[in-house]
């Protein structure tokens with residue numbers, strides 16, 4: 196199974212960035228824990244963090260035929276990016292949207308996502324564990340019999 200993990204802008208600042216909201220772990224720690232977990236599930240987990248919308252769009256485009264599933268925390272692009280939405284629609288690879296924080300318990304502008312209605316599911320407010328739950332769900336879906344969602 197090939198799964199792509201994407202992290203958007205400012206997630207490279209995890210650890211220093213508003214730790215009361217986003218937790219104390221760095222992105223490197225989160226990703227290396229996740230890579231280790233993925234290997235126990237026979238998942239080949241690729242990762243890209245970028246602060247640039249075009250790099251995330253490019254990575255999604257290049258996933259066509261290369262990845263079975265995408266797990267994406269789009270950061271602030273969640274609330275702004277028609278381009279990331281269109282890229283995900285273009286490749287038609289199933290994806291889960293993840294947020295560390297509970298975006299519904301914060302500023303009103305964080306409640307709207309350009310991706311949620313086309314995602315398989317959305318996980319928010321559960322911190323870095325959310326990535327792990329997304330991975331579990333992706334693997335369950337990819338290895339399940341057709342009657343399961």
Ligand code: DQA
Pocket residue numbers: 204205206268269270271272273293294295296297298305
């Ligand atoms: C975030 C929530 C977004 O609203 C914010 O812009 C982020 C991080 C989260 O993981 O909680 O950068 O996606």
